[in-house]
Amino acid sequence: KLFNMDLYYSPLSSTSRAVLMTAKALGVELNKKPTDNSKRENLTPEFLKINPQHTIPTLVDNGFSIWESRAIAVYLVEQYGKDDSLFPKDPKKQAVVNQRLQFDMGTLNESFIKYYYPVFFTGKPGPQEDFQKIETAFDYLNTFLQGQDYVAGDHLTVADIAILATVSTFEAVEFDFSKYQNVVRWYKNAQKVTPGWDENVAGVNQLKQIIEAKKAEFGTK
Numbered sequence: 001k002l003f004n005m006d007l008y009y010s011p012l013s014s015t016s017r018a019v020l021m022t023a024k025a026l027g028v029e030l031n032k033k034p035t036d037n038s039k040r041e042n043l044t045p046e047f048l049k050i051n052p053q054h055t056i057p058t059l060v061d062n063g064f065s066i067w068e069s070r071a072i073a074v075y076l077v078e079q080y081g082k083d084d085s086l087f088p089k090d091p092k093k094q095a096v097v098n099q100r101l102q103f104d105m106g107t108l109n110e111s112f113i114k115y116y117y118p119v120f121f122t123g124k125p126g127p128q129e130d131f132q133k134i135e136t137a138f139d140y141l142n143t144f145l146q147g148q149d150y151v152a153g154d155h156l157t158v159a160d161i162a163i164l165a166t167v168s169t170f171e172a173v174e175f176d177f178s179k180y181q182n183v184v185r186w187y188k189n190a191q192k193v194t195p196g197w198d199e200n201v202a203g204v205n206q207l208k209q210i211i212e213a214k215k216a217e218f219g220t221k
Contacts, residue, residue: 022072022077026076115130141180
């Protein structure tokens with residue numbers, strides 16, 4: 001099958017890596033276009049035509065453009081999946097996957113952004129109350145995974161892939177989540193069963209190096 005898909009992305013971004021792993025799980029080939037927001041590559045007139053919100057990742061499939069990583073992942077499954085296992089058609093099963101995707105966007109990944117993004121500008125993370133939001137988010141995830149091997153239902157879905165990309169990114173900042181035993185158990189398994197894990201790890205390691213460099217630059221630890 002011939003694919004004609006451009007993915008504007010950054011390996012540093014967990015959301016970009018979630019799309020890469022979803023594509024891998026589907027056997028979909030992407031023409032990967034690294035886009036560096038720090039160099040304002042997402043603000044060129046060409047890019048703004050594709051995505052006026054100028055966020056990455058952005059997918060262009062034969063002239064059709066879509067952004068927001070979870071929307072991209074769902075689109076890829078619905079358009080190119082051989083079956084619906086990664087995003088079930090059953091309304092109740094799909095509702096749980098959607099809830100987990102929205103939990104990732106609004107709670108888990110959001111807690112990372114709030115607390116750790118200041119490191120890029122000041123060398124230091126955010127205030128303690130933002131750290132507590134991370135702990136709360138991991139607590140919720142730990143509860144969702146009680147007696148479960150997957151975050152939504154009994155097999156791998158796009159929700160696992162999105163949350164795997166986020167949780168692995170916490171490793172770049174050396175957040176210790178060992179006390180969340182269900183998360184640890186799920187995380188070990190998810191790494192084994194998710195296609196494209198190696199490329200995800202490479203992106204996490206790249207991010208880790210940048211964070212270390214920022215801390216050195218600002219003289220923080």
